[in-house]
Amino acid sequence: xxxxxxxxxxxxxxxxxxxxxxxxxxxxxxxxxxxxxxxxxxxxxxxxxxxxxxxxxxxxxxxxxxxxxxxxxxxxxxxxxxxxxxxxxxxxxxxxxxxxxxxxxxxxxxxxxxxxxxxxxxxxxxxxxxxxxxxxxxxxxxxxxxxxxxxxxxxxxxxxxxxxxxxxxxxxxxxxxxxxxxxxxxxxxxxxxxxxxxxxxxxxxxxxxxxxxxxxxxxxxxxxxxxxxxxxxxxxxxxxxxxxxxxxxxxxxxxxxxxxxxxxxxxxxxxxxxxxxxxxxxxxxxxxxxxxxxxxxxxxxxxxxxxxxxxxxxxxxxxxxxxxxxxxxxxxxxxxxxxxxxxxxxxxxxxxxxxxxxxxxxxxxxxxxxxxxxxxxxxxxxxxxxxxxxxxxxxxxxxxxxxxxxxxxxxxxxxxxxxxxxxxxxxxxxxxxxxxxxxxxxxx
Amino acid sequence: xxxxxxxxxxxxxxxxxxxxxxxxxxxxxxxxxxxxxxxxxxxxxxxxxxxxxxxxxxxxxxxxxxxxxxxxxxxxxxxxxxxxxxxxxxxxxxxxxxxxxxxxxxxxxxxxxxxxxxxxxxxxxxxxxxxxxxxxxxxxxxxxxxxxxxxxxxxxxxxxxxxxxxxxxxxxxxxxxxxxxxxxxxxxxxxxxxxxxxxxxxxxxxxxxxxxxxxxxxxxxxxxxxxxxxxxxxxxxxxxxxxxxxxxxxxxxxxxxxxxxxxxxxxxxxxxxxxxxxxxxxxxxxxxxxxxxxxxxxxxxxxxxxxxxxxxxxxxxxxxxxxxxxxxxxxxxxxxxxxxxxxxxxxxxxxxxxxxxxxxxxxxxxxxxxxxxxxxxxxxxxxxxxxxxxxxxxxxxxxxxxxxxxxxxxxxxxxxxxxxxxxxxxxxxxxxxxxxxxxxxxxxxxxxxxxxxxxxxxxxxxxxxxxxxxxxxxxxxxxxxxxxxxxxxxxxxxxxxxxxxxxxxxxxxxxxxxxxxxxxxxxxxxxxxxxxx
Numbered sequence: 001x002x003x004x005x006x007x008x009x010x011x012x013x014x015x016x017x018x019x020x021x022x023x024x025x026x027x028x029x030x031x032x033x034x035x036x037x038x039x040x041x042x043x044x045x046x047x048x049x050x051x052x053x054x055x056x057x058x059x060x061x062x063x064x065x066x067x068x069x070x071x072x073x074x075x076x077x078x079x080x081x082x083x084x085x086x087x088x089x090x091x092x093x094x095x096x097x098x099x100x101x102x103x104x105x106x107x108x109x110x111x112x113x114x115x116x117x118x119x120x121x122x123x124x125x126x127x128x129x130x131x132x133x134x135x136x137x138x139x140x141x142x143x144x145x146x147x148x149x150x151x152x153x154x155x156x157x158x159x160x161x162x163x164x165x166x167x168x169x170x171x172x173x174x175x176x177x178x179x180x181x182x183x184x185x186x187x188x189x190x191x192x193x194x195x196x197x198x199x200x201x202x203x204x205x206x207x208x209x210x211x212x213x214x215x216x217x218x219x220x221x222x223x224x225x226x227x228x229x230x231x232x233x234x235x236x237x238x239x240x241x242x243x244x245x246x247x248x249x250x251x252x253x254x255x256x257x258x259x260x261x262x263x264x265x266x267x268x269x270x271x272x273x274x275x276x277x278x279x280x281x282x283x284x285x286x287x288x289x290x291x292x293x294x295x296x297x298x299x300x301x302x303x304x305x306x307x308x309x310x311x312x313x314x315x316x317x318x319x320x321x322x323x324x325x326x327x328x329x330x331x332x333x334x335x336x337x338x339x340x341x342x343x344x345x346x347x348x349x350x351x352x353x354x355x356x357x358x359x360x361x362x363x364x365x366x367x368x369x370x371x372x373x374x375x376x377x378x379x380x381x382x383x384x385x386x387x388x389x390x391x392x393x394x395x396x397x398x399x400x401x402x403x404x405x406x407x408x409x410x411x412x413x414x415x416x417x418x419x420x421x422x423x424x425x426x427x428x429x430x431x432x433x434x435x436x437x438x439x440x441x442x443x444x
Numbered sequence: 445x446x447x448x449x450x451x452x453x454x455x456x457x458x459x460x461x462x463x464x465x466x467x468x469x470x471x472x473x474x475x476x477x478x479x480x481x482x483x484x485x486x487x488x489x490x491x492x493x494x495x496x497x498x499x500x501x502x503x504x505x506x507x508x509x510x511x512x513x514x515x516x517x518x519x520x521x522x523x524x525x526x527x528x529x530x531x532x533x534x535x536x537x538x539x540x541x542x543x544x545x546x547x548x549x550x551x552x553x554x555x556x557x558x559x560x561x562x563x564x565x566x567x568x569x570x571x572x573x574x575x576x577x578x579x580x581x582x583x584x585x586x587x588x589x590x591x592x593x594x595x596x597x598x599x600x601x602x603x604x605x606x607x608x609x610x611x612x613x614x615x616x617x618x619x620x621x622x623x624x625x626x627x628x629x630x631x632x633x634x635x636x637x638x639x640x641x642x643x644x645x646x647x648x649x650x651x652x653x654x655x656x657x658x659x660x661x662x663x664x665x666x667x668x669x670x671x672x673x674x675x676x677x678x679x680x681x682x683x684x685x686x687x688x689x690x691x692x693x694x695x696x697x698x699x700x701x702x703x704x705x706x707x708x709x710x711x712x713x714x715x716x717x718x719x720x721x722x723x724x725x726x727x728x729x730x731x732x733x734x735x736x737x738x739x740x741x742x743x744x745x746x747x748x749x750x751x752x753x754x755x756x757x758x759x760x761x762x763x764x765x766x767x768x769x770x771x772x773x774x775x776x777x778x779x780x781x782x783x784x785x786x787x788x789x790x791x792x793x794x795x796x797x798x799x800x801x802x803x804x805x806x807x808x809x810x811x812x813x814x815x816x817x818x819x820x821x822x823x824x825x826x827x828x829x830x831x832x833x834x835x836x837x838x839x840x841x842x843x844x845x846x847x848x849x850x851x852x853x854x855x856x857x858x859x860x861x862x863x864x865x866x867x868x869x870x871x872x873x874x875x876x877x878x879x880x881x882x883x884x885x886x887x888x889x890x891x892x893x894x895x896x897x898x899x900x901x902x903x904x905x906x907x908x909x910x911x912x913x914x915x916x917x918x919x920x921x922x923x924x925x926x927x928x929x930x931x932x933x934x935x936x937x938x939x940x941x942x943x944x945x946x947x948x949x950x951x952x953x954x955x956x957x958x959x960x961x962x963x964x965x966x967x968x969x970x971x972x973x974x975x976x977x
Contacts, residue, residue, distance in 0.1 A: 018511035022931045031927040032920040072934035088454045226782040273779040292461035295494040299942030307935040320970045328946050331959035334972040
């Protein structure tokens with residue numbers, strides 16, 4: 001789809017007459033609702049076009065919309081990170097992809113499409129996980145906007161930006177703050193929030209807004225199924241590891257043969273208990289934990305997020321303060337409120353985290369607390385400490401050899417492990433790029 | 445090799461989980477008309493083409509300018525000088541090969557002059573950035589033809605949508621939270637029968653701790669009623685006593701310590717909602733009392749025939765209650781007890797639906813219509829959703845704009861708060877007045893902004909005077925609207941694009957509930973409001 005020769009504007013960019021008229025009105029005119037710092041001038045547009053660097057995390061339902069919105073708002077220096085490849089089920093909303101792109105990396109296809117459609121826009125793709133980058137990568141951006149589908153990834157990103165903050169004599173240096181705009185959608189619901197790390201509520205401050213995912217109890221799945229979902233989980237969790245239908249391969253939700261197998265076994269299980277309702281679609285939904293999605297909700301939430309990026313980059317308006325909730329099941333409903341910082345937030349408060357346990361408590365209890373506490377919700381915490389001047393791993397799950405070596409520690413009491421009152425424990429977890437320090441307080 | 449049907453199912457999987465195959469069918473049979481392929485228009489259409497509407501037709505007489513290309517993803521530099529409908533159709537069509545795209549290089553005003561019937565072929569007409577006079581003319585044509593009309597506008601950082609539909613019926617409203625239909629206050633015969641097969645005292649330990657809480661509450665309710673003159677627990681004190689009665693029923697081990705019986709805990713937790721009175725929701729009663737329900741004739745849609753049948757059921761077999769819904773929530777129980785209980789409700793629901801069906805047949809016969817006009821599955825779906833039926837009726841544009849029919853109350857009560865989103869609606873009306881008087885919009889060019897503020901204020905005030913409205917419109921807002929300069933920033937267009945598309949999908953599919961009737965989005969504060977004008 002080659003375009004005709006574009007006229008070069010005086011500054012050598014790809015512009016034509018009137019191109020940025022819609023945007024200019026907000027950059028070059030004063031107004032009663034502009035941010036107090038706002039100074040209308042023609043240079044603002046140049047800043048957006050040539051200098052402002054934005055990072056978009058995710059090139060999926062929200063990411064495609066974000067890239068389009070930013071490009072049409074004047075942003076040209078955009079990076080996009082996404083670790084996924086394109087699936088056919090993405091095509092109902094991720095409009096930068098076509099059937100021929102299935103299997104290709106989302107970030108790359110998205111960048112190509114935008115750069116082709118919007119002359120002058122230079123989207124740089126990264127077919128990587130966010131964890132593949134360190135501070136030096138993230139530090140280069142003026143604003144970061146997330147369109148993620150995972151709370152763990154959000155928390156990691158949140159933690160990364162918090163780790164970039166610098167304090168001088170206990171005072172936060174504002175130039176070390178990188179604003180984070182975060183969007184999320186599910187069916188007809190969505191939310192958009194503005195986070196100024198170190199200043200406003202962060203992801204972990206409001207962790208209770210994301211209730212933990214509920215799984216069915218094992219005894220129901222194993223011996224007392226009542227719903228078709230129970231039958232599907234039986235096939236997935238119990239039959240697959242037992243019968244190993246495809247050898248040592250683990251169940252891949254994207255493999256139709258695997259789903260077909262689970263489906264068949266689920267039907268058999270359901271028949272045994274006279275349960276109706278097992279369908280292929282339901283099977284796939286349960287195995288892959290599918291969340292329904294449509295183009296419209298993603299469009300709305302990405303629009304709100306992109307507008308906030310524009311407001312912050314241009315100071316044209318005071319940004320959203322700080323959380324927007326949207327739901328269009330019955331009419332259209334929005335609710336805007338200011339999420340508050342948590343005084344002792346484990347991510348951003350710099351307040352040392354306390355662990356209160358009796359010395360006779362087992363390490364297992366500490367582990368469970370780290371995972372189940374609503375404000376922490378860690379996934380597989382690794383606990384280390386310093387004993388007699390040496391670093392000691394108390395428990396680590398992610399490396400098999402270390403897991404086997406440290407597993408017996410779970411049954412030992414804190415005193416048996418040599419820990420004392422006031423001991424500092426360093427905890428690492430996927431939910432944060434930095435270790436969290438806890439102080440052990442012995443209770444009687 | 446995947447067939448077309450399979451690849452569509454895969455492509456649309458994520459949305460089929462929201463509106464089902466039958467919902468998707470309505471989309472694929474729909475023909476949407478978009479008037480004006482501005483950024484707002486193409487964004488709306490994009491969100492309809494992606495989920496697979498059958499066809500769209502863009503009506504636009506404008507030629508593409510450089511400014512148009514700047515904020516519109518579906519126009520390129522190459523489009524400049526071309527007709528805007530044609531240019532946008534190409535790039536929208538490219539989004540989904542299952543959709544058929546068409547364009548008409550004509551202004552809607554011309555079509556209204558020469559061929560207003562043109563619009564009769566559409567399932568819904570969506571118009572963006574239309575001048576007021578055209579909206580009113582088109583609104584009148586579509587109202588007479590009973591074609592839903594969605595008017596949208598992006599004006600600076602304000603988004604606006606107005607839905608105009610005479611009567612929109614919704615069977616599947618998919619309420620976010622719905623009370624269960626358990627009938628514990630009025631147990632039906634088959635349930636009472638089933639209840640008799642349980643003897644909580646003599647059950648073994650395993651059965652006792654795996655009996656569904658519905659049975660537990662029903663059993664203890666029977667006990668309570670016999671001891672309290674057949675009056676169920678009324679107030680907090682009595683409900684607490686009832687909960688304690690159940691708690692006392694938890695088996696104890698040999699040391700007198702209560703066993704861990706989760707099903708009993710569930711029963712205790714559910715006492716409040718389980719004791720809710722079974723009654724017909726007031727919204728449904730209103731529908732029963734409406735003209736359309738009482739006056740069934742050959743013009744009546746299936747919705748009203750089925751509603752009348754349900755009403756007749758309520759007054760006969762139903763014993764003043766709606767047909768039983770037939771679903772129960774999951775609960776701690778062994779498979780057999782749960783399935784058996786579930787079947788009791790399901791069977792009753794099927795019976796009730798069959799009774800409603802007989803009423804439907806009777807009504808159809810009296811209208812001289814064949815029975816298969818309303819399939820059994822439709823009747824079953826209707827009965828299952830009987831508590832959640834909704835009918836949306838919007839006022840016409842003529843009523844909104846009429847001096848005698850304007851909704852003064854809504855306007856003045858909202859404007860008690862001068863920062864209410866209503867102020868943006870009022871200024872938009874003033875902006876249209878400005879356009880009528882000056883043949884341009886305020887503040888389009890920088891040099892106009894300052895002077896246009898007072899001009900726009902005059903226009904706003906003249907509109908208020910015509911309607912005899914005494915409201916305070918802050919100068920700052922008038923100033924801001926001049927600053928907007930009739931711009932259409934892409935982000936705001938995209939927000940309206942998503943919102944409007946979803947409302948259009950609701951209209952086409954008759955699932956979920958559309959707004960009624962004016963939606964204002966304030967992108968400056970990221971707030972919104974729905975007004976009934």
